[in-house]
Amino acid sequence: MAKVAFIGLGVMGFPMAGHLKEKGGHEVTVYNRTAAKADDWAKKFGGKTGATPAEAAKDADFVFICVGNDDDLRSVTLGETGVLAGMKSGAILIDNTTASADVARELADAAAAKSIGFIDAPVSGGQAGAENGVLTVMCGGDQSTFDTAKPVIDAFARMVGLMGPVGSGQLTKMMNQICIAGIVQGLAESIHFGKQAGLDIEKVVDVISKGAAGSWQMEARHKTMNEGKYDFGFAVDWMRKDLGIVLEEARNNGAKLPLTALVDQFYGDVQALGGNRWDTSSLLARLERK
Numbered sequence: 001m002a003k004v005a006f007i008g009l010g011v012m013g014f015p016m017a018g019h020l021k022e023k024g025g026h027e028v029t030v031y032n033r034t035a036a037k038a039d040d041w042a043k044k045f046g047g048k049t050g051a052t053p054a055e056a057a058k059d060a061d062f063v064f065i066c067v068g069n070d071d072d073l074r075s076v077t078l079g080e081t082g083v084l085a086g087m088k089s090g091a092i093l094i095d096n097t098t099a100s101a102d103v104a105r106e107l108a109d110a111a112a113a114k115s116i117g118f119i120d121a122p123v124s125g126g127q128a129g130a131e132n133g134v135l136t137v138m139c140g141g142d143q144s145t146f147d148t149a150k151p152v153i154d155a156f157a158r159m160v161g162l163m164g165p166v167g168s169g170q171l172t173k174m175m176n177q178i179c180i181a182g183i184v185q186g187l188a189e190s191i192h193f194g195k196q197a198g199l200d201i202e203k204v205v206d207v208i209s210k211g212a213a214g215s216w217q218m219e220a221r222h223k224t225m226n227e228g229k230y231d232f233g234f235a236v237d238w239m240r241k242d243l244g245i246v247l248e249e250a251r252n253n254g255a256k257l258p259l260t261a262l263v264d265q266f267y268g269d270v271q272a273l274g275g276n277r278w279d280t281s282s283l284l285a286r287l288e289r290k
């Protein structure tokens with residue numbers, strides 16, 4: 001059992017912190033910007049709350065963060081109230097936010113200056129994966145820091161992999177998002193085509209999902225896409241944030257991502273339709289607008 005702090009109790013962080021307490025058996029202290037959520041968490045799981053990130057992180061062996069973007073991450077990590085101001089030397093900071101590889105390196109340096117270990121550890125698996133404790137965790141960091149942190153991360157994960165030095169977890173998550181963008185656009189076009197052709201989408205998917213066109217997106221999303229339901233899942237606003245990070249990284253490393261850049265603009269169209277919080281499968285709504 002370890003002393004753990006968790007910063008950011010959103011859709012993902014709330015259940016992840018819960019697994020650290022219940023499944024991991026750790027002593028967990030939480031912080032959330034909107035304090036009512038931290039109180040709700042403490043009531044539900046029986047842990048403690050801190051008034052600031054630094055206070056929650058005091059004395060912790062492991063500090064987890066899961067907030068929105070690079071700037072959110074800096075605001076809970078650096079400065080007088082940030083976790084690094086409260087953490088003890090020898091502790092490990094694990095960042096589960098989907099953020100840039102640059103901010104991972106920046107925070108790893110700030111942590112190293114205080115003899116604190118750092119792992120960038122973005123996750124995949126969505127809200128259901130977080131609630132069921134079966135996330136995929138893509139880590140960047142050094143081997144010994146990873147080996148110490150992995151048994152703790154295991155509390156909310158099905159797969160935890162070390163991909164390379166700091167930043168490699170975020171770069172791996174970028175590959176994940178590039179795949180998703182292309183696959184979802186292909187699926188949206190296929191369902192749109194099938195509807196125009198008068199086919200029974202359920203029947204078609206039942207057959208083609210068993211062949212080479214099958215995918216997680218097809219299995220998990222075709223039904224709701226066919227019914228025009230998008231009010232759930234991973235939000236378009238988050239996807240645009242992620243694709244923005246991907247395209248910036250590609251500008252720096254020279255990768256050519258024509259399809260990703262196009263799909264990013266399609267998600268811009270979905271936002272213009274009012275779909276900021278719709279699920280990423282709402283690319284179909286854009287094709288169906290009159």
Ligand SMILES: NC(=O)c1ccc[n+]([C@@H]2O[C@H](COP(=O)([O-])OP(=O)(O)OC[C@H]3O[C@@H](n4cnc5c(N)ncnc54)[C@H](OP(=O)(O)O)[C@@H]3O)[C@@H](O)[C@H]2O)c1
Pocket residue numbers: 008009010011012013032033034037066067068069071072073075076096097098099123124125126127233234235238
């Ligand atoms: N949702 C998914 O399916 C999913 C899947 C994989 C990865 N992710 C990634 O995981 C991260 C969190 O996603 P989520 O869905 O849990 O988001 P969310 O529900 O919007 O929660 C965001 C959390 O971050 C906190 N926060 C945001 N900005 C902050 C700031 N400046 N200072 C302090 N706290 C701040 C929020 O506090 P308040 O409660 O005060 O707003 C909230 O606790 C994102 O990077 C996202 O891309 C999400």
